Amino acid sequence: MIDIRIEIKHEIRKAFKKLYNYSCSLDSISIDDTPKNFEGFYTLIIFPHLKKLNSSPDEVGNSIGKYLIENTSIVSNYNIIKGFLNLDLSEKYIITLFNTIIKSKNWGINSTQDKEVMVEFSSPNTNKPLHLGHLRNIFLGDSISRIYNSCGYKTHKVQIINDRGIHICKSMVAWKNFGKNSSPDTNSIKGDKFVGDYYVMFEKEQKKQVKKLVEGGFDKDNAENNTPIMKEAIDLLKKWENKDKSTIELWRKMNNWVYDGFDKTYNILGVSFDKNYYESDTYLLGKKNIEEGVSKKIFYREDDGSVWVNLQKEGLDNKILLRSDGTSVYMTQDIGTAIKRFEDYPNIKKQVYTVGNEQDYHFKVLFKILEKLDYKWAKECYHLSYGMIDLPDGKMKSREGKVVDADDLIDHMIDTAKERTEQLGKIDDFDSSDLEGLYKKIALGALKYYLLRVDPKKKILFNPQESIDFHGNTGPFIQYTYARIKSIIRRADSLGLKYKDIDIENSVKLTVRHKKLINHIYTYPSVLNQAVENYSPALICQFLHDLSKLFNSFYQDEKIIDNIKNETTSFKIALSNLTSNTLYNGLSLLGIDVTEKM
RNA sequence: GCGUUAGUAGUUCAACUGGAUAGAACAUCAGAUUUCGGCUCUGACGGUUGAGGGUUCGAAUCCUUCCUAACGCACCA
The missing domain is CATH 3.30.1360.70 (Arginyl tRNA synthetase N-terminal domain)
Incomplete structure (x- = not known):
C-alpha cells in the first residue's frame, strides 16, 4: 500500500x-x-x-x-x-484507493510472520485472584501481541508465574491450620478464590498475633516477624527451599487449585498463553548468571557476601543482586528468566514486558544489567509500562482488600448486558445458548474497550457506570455498527445483489461521506503501524470509533439498498461490507468479538 | 530530600510528536424515524490547556520557576 x-x-x-x-x-x-x-x-x-x-x-x-x-x-x-x-x-484517486482495498482481500493484515516477538503479560502471584489491575495488563498484552501478529510477526505470548515465596507459604500455613482438608471442590468455589481466602485468613490472624505481642512489650517491627504464625510461614519457606517432600506436595496442590481458577478466568476473557515460565524454575538460573558476572568482574561482592552491581556511570544507583545469605531477590530471577527466554527463542527480535509503571525503575536497571552482561539483545527488551487504575474513592489496595475482583466484575457486566438487551427486545430469534454468548460478547466488548481506549501510559479512573456504558465511544457501539451492516449484507445477499469483486468505474458518483469513509479505511494499515510503534491499542480504538461514526452518518444520510440497484448500489453495499470487514479486523486486535445480530 | 510521570470543557479521554478557530464521548438542552436495525443521526451549550516567565512566524506540546497528584529511591515481591 x-x-x-x-x-x-x-x-x-x-x-x-x-x-x-x-x-x-x-x-x-x-x-x-x-x-x-x-x-x-x-x-x-x-x-x-x-x-x-x-x-x-x-x-x-x-x-x-x-x-x-x-x-x-x-x-x-x-x-x-x-x-x-x-x-x-479527486474522485478518480479515491476510486483507485477503493479498488486497491477491495483487491487486497484482507486490508491491513500482513501474514508474512517472518519476524518473531515475545510478549509477557498477566504474570500473577499465586496467592490472590485476578483483579481489575490484572485485566488492564492482560488486555494490553493480549492486544499488543495480536497487533504484532497482524503486522507480520510471529508472536510468543508468555507469562512469568510467581509461584514461590513467602506469599504462597502464608496461604499454605493458613490452610494447614484452618483448612480442615477442605478444597475448592468441597466448598464449590474457584481455586484461586479458595487459596486467596486463606491468604486473607493468614493476614487476619497475623494482625491479631502482632497486636498481642506488641501488648506484651514487643516493638512493632520485631513483632511482625515473631508471631507464631509468621514463624510457621518462614519455616515453611525454608522447608520448601530444602525440597521437603510434604511441603512441596502441599505447595503443588495449592498452586494447581490457583491455576484452575486462573484458567477459568482466562477462558472467559478469551486469552491464552503459548508458554508459562515459573519462578520456581528460573530463580536458580539467575543465581548462576550472577556468579558468572562476579567472576567477570561485572558485579562485585561485598565483605558480607552480598552481590551488587554499580550502575552509577549509567546514571543509576547500586543495586543488590544476591543477599548476603546467598538467596535471590526479584532482580535475580528476572535476569535468569530473560536469558532463558532468548535461549528458548533465539530468533525473537523483541521482548515486551507488560508491567505496571510502578516498576519503571526496576526495568531500567534490569536492561542496563543485561547490557553490561554483554547480551546484544538487551536493547531489544522493552518495558510496556502502563498506568495504575484508580477507583472513584481512591487507589486500589490489594493488601487492604480494596480491589475490584475480575470475576465479579465480568459477571456484573454480563448481567448488565443482559438487562439492557432484554429491554431493547430484538432477540426473539436467539435461542438461549446464543443469548449467553451474546451477553458475554457485549460485556467483554464494553470492558476491553473501556480499558484499552486510554493511552497505556496514563492512569485510568475506573468509573463503574461508564465502564458498562453502551453508547458513544464504547465497544458495544462499534459492535452495534458491525451488526447493523451485517443485517444489510444479509439483505443484499437475499436479493442476490452483487458487491464482491466489483470494479468501480467512473460512473459512480461519490459523495463527500463516501470519500471520507474510503480515505479513512485506506489509512488503516498506517494506524496499525503507529499502534505497534507506540505500543498503543488506544490508537485502534480511536480509529474504530471514527470509522463507526463515519459509517453511521453515511447510513443515516442515504439509503444503501435503494430501488435503483445499479452500479452505485453495488458500490454502496461494497463500501458497507468493507467497513464491516475493517471493524471486524480492528476489533479482533483488541480481543473483542463481533456478533451478527444484537 | 532526590528521581520519574502526569495535570486539557462539569466528567472521561483525544490532539498525527511544534501548526489553523484545542477535538470526541458522556451529561444537559433542541431536533430527526411512512426508512436497509433509534444501542442511530443532526445541532446547541460548554476551554485563560494547573500558574508565571522564556524560545519563534506559531506552544497543550520545547526550556525554566513554582503549585498539585501518583509512583519509585529496600539484603520486599
Whole structure:
C-alpha cells in the first residue's frame, strides 16, 4: 500500500523544485489531516518554506495547488487559509484507493510472520485472584501481541508465574491450620478464590498475633516477624527451599487449585498463553548468571557476601543482586528468566514486558544489567509500562482488600448486558445458548474497550457506570455498527445483489461521506503501524470509533439498498461490507468479538 | 530530600510528536424515524490547556520557576 501523505509529499517536492528551483527533504514537508471544519482531506503547511521561497503563503499555495491539479491525478481542488493549503482528493484517486482495498482481500493484515516477538503479560502471584489491575495488563498484552501478529510477526505470548515465596507459604500455613482438608471442590468455589481466602485468613490472624505481642512489650517491627504464625510461614519457606517432600506436595496442590481458577478466568476473557515460565524454575538460573558476572568482574561482592552491581556511570544507583545469605531477590530471577527466554527463542527480535509503571525503575536497571552482561539483545527488551487504575474513592489496595475482583466484575457486566438487551427486545430469534454468548460478547466488548481506549501510559479512573456504558465511544457501539451492516449484507445477499469483486468505474458518483469513509479505511494499515510503534491499542480504538461514526452518518444520510440497484448500489453495499470487514479486523486486535445480530 | 510521570470543557479521554478557530464521548438542552436495525443521526451549550516567565512566524506540546497528584529511591515481591 502507498501512504497517501508520502505520495503527496513527493509531488509537492517535485513542485517546489520545478516552480521555485527549491530542494528540500521529504521530512521537511509536513502534511496534516485537514481539520473537520475546513474543506479538504490533507493539508500542506506552507510556513516552514516561506523564507526559502521568498514569497507569500497565498502565492505559494496557489501555485502548488494548481501544479498538483494539473500534474497529478491525486488532487481535484484546493483552498488556502492563512498559510495552510487544503487539498481535496479527486474522485478518480479515491476510486483507485477503493479498488486497491477491495483487491487486497484482507486490508491491513500482513501474514508474512517472518519476524518473531515475545510478549509477557498477566504474570500473577499465586496467592490472590485476578483483579481489575490484572485485566488492564492482560488486555494490553493480549492486544499488543495480536497487533504484532497482524503486522507480520510471529508472536510468543508468555507469562512469568510467581509461584514461590513467602506469599504462597502464608496461604499454605493458613490452610494447614484452618483448612480442615477442605478444597475448592468441597466448598464449590474457584481455586484461586479458595487459596486467596486463606491468604486473607493468614493476614487476619497475623494482625491479631502482632497486636498481642506488641501488648506484651514487643516493638512493632520485631513483632511482625515473631508471631507464631509468621514463624510457621518462614519455616515453611525454608522447608520448601530444602525440597521437603510434604511441603512441596502441599505447595503443588495449592498452586494447581490457583491455576484452575486462573484458567477459568482466562477462558472467559478469551486469552491464552503459548508458554508459562515459573519462578520456581528460573530463580536458580539467575543465581548462576550472577556468579558468572562476579567472576567477570561485572558485579562485585561485598565483605558480607552480598552481590551488587554499580550502575552509577549509567546514571543509576547500586543495586543488590544476591543477599548476603546467598538467596535471590526479584532482580535475580528476572535476569535468569530473560536469558532463558532468548535461549528458548533465539530468533525473537523483541521482548515486551507488560508491567505496571510502578516498576519503571526496576526495568531500567534490569536492561542496563543485561547490557553490561554483554547480551546484544538487551536493547531489544522493552518495558510496556502502563498506568495504575484508580477507583472513584481512591487507589486500589490489594493488601487492604480494596480491589475490584475480575470475576465479579465480568459477571456484573454480563448481567448488565443482559438487562439492557432484554429491554431493547430484538432477540426473539436467539435461542438461549446464543443469548449467553451474546451477553458475554457485549460485556467483554464494553470492558476491553473501556480499558484499552486510554493511552497505556496514563492512569485510568475506573468509573463503574461508564465502564458498562453502551453508547458513544464504547465497544458495544462499534459492535452495534458491525451488526447493523451485517443485517444489510444479509439483505443484499437475499436479493442476490452483487458487491464482491466489483470494479468501480467512473460512473459512480461519490459523495463527500463516501470519500471520507474510503480515505479513512485506506489509512488503516498506517494506524496499525503507529499502534505497534507506540505500543498503543488506544490508537485502534480511536480509529474504530471514527470509522463507526463515519459509517453511521453515511447510513443515516442515504439509503444503501435503494430501488435503483445499479452500479452505485453495488458500490454502496461494497463500501458497507468493507467497513464491516475493517471493524471486524480492528476489533479482533483488541480481543473483542463481533456478533451478527444484537 | 532526590528521581520519574502526569495535570486539557462539569466528567472521561483525544490532539498525527511544534501548526489553523484545542477535538470526541458522556451529561444537559433542541431536533430527526411512512426508512436497509433509534444501542442511530443532526445541532446547541460548554476551554485563560494547573500558574508565571522564556524560545519563534506559531506552544497543550520545547526550556525554566513554582503549585498539585501518583509512583519509585529496600539484603520486599
